[in-house]
Amino acid sequence: MNEERVQSAILLAEINHKKEELCSKIFDLVNRYKAPGRVGRENILLMERLSVQVEPRPNDVIWRSCQRRERIGRVLRPAGAVFLVGVVTPVCLQMSYEALFPKKRNVFQQWWDEVCRCSCSRR
Numbered sequence: 001m002n003e004e005r006v007q008s009a010i011l012l013a014e015i016n017h018k019k020e021e022l023c024s025k026i027f028d029l030v031n032r033y034k035a036p037g038r039v040g041r042e043n044i045l046l047m048e049r050l051s052v053q054v055e056p057r058p059n060d061v062i063w064r065s066c067q068r069r070e071r072i073g074r075v076l077r078p079a080g081a082v083f084l085v086g087v088v089t090p091v092c093l094q095m096s097y098e099a100l101f102p103k104k105r106n107v108f109q110q111w112w113d114e115v116c117r118c119s120c121s122r123r
Contacts, residue, residue: 023050
């Protein structure tokens with residue numbers, strides 16, 4: 001049991017070292033070269049993810065911005081989903097219902113529609 005803990009601690013230390021190394025390599029790549037399209041975007045996203053998991057680098061401006069973007073993204077993704085489910089979906093359902101089952105218009109509403117059509121057609 002104790003040997004397993006030692007082995008897992010060694011593996012975790014190695015993983016953390018590799019994360020630091022990978023984050024530094026991606027940082028150098030992003031600073032030196034402008035990677036085109038999807039490749040550059042994927043590397044920047046990976047650097048943002050790693051910035052939260054590596055040792056803090058408070059003097060590094062790019063590390064701080066990556067960490068900030070990752071933390072904001074963690075909040076905004078669920079907020080966007082809640083917005084879509086809570087606001088957009090009911091509005092779409094209401095519009096679909098009104099399109100399928102239109103309300104009967106009373107005499108005044110019909111008259112007003114005619115007045116609006118006539119005044120619009122004169123212009």
